[in-house]
Amino acid sequence: MAGSNTGAEPGGGPVRIDVWVWAVRMYKTRSEAANAVRAGHVKLNGAAVKPSTQVVPGDRVKAWKDYRDLEYEVVQTLRKRVGAPIARQCYIDHSPPPPPKEYFYSMPKRDRGAGRPTKKERREIDRLQGRR
Secondary structure, X not given: OOOOOOOEOOOOOXXXXXXXXXXXXXXXXXXHHHHHHHOOOEXXXXXXXXXXXXXXXXXXXXXXXXXXXXXXXEOOOEOOOOOHHHHHOOEEEOOOOOOOHHHHHOOOOOOOOOOOOOHHHHHHHHHHOOOO
């Protein structure tokens, strides 16, 4: 695979975790991936790690992104970003199914341009959200 431009490691060699989550398209940019790892949103085998930590096939990568948990098992390591079909072959997805769309739309919304809520409205919002 030396002449191939898929960026896949032939022997499944170790790759930095920030590079791998970027290469399999979990994050749009490499810096976004590194920031997520630094912030603790990405865990390797259940532990928060640094962006330079190495990933090898068999590892489990867990990430918190877009208000949901993503859990992947590494099958193949990548150094370069690849297309989505190739990226999907490099991991096994163990993520729980996403919540139904009704979950996000069940909260009442204020009309756009309605201004700041009054003190009375803030108290009602707090009561609805269970804060009081």
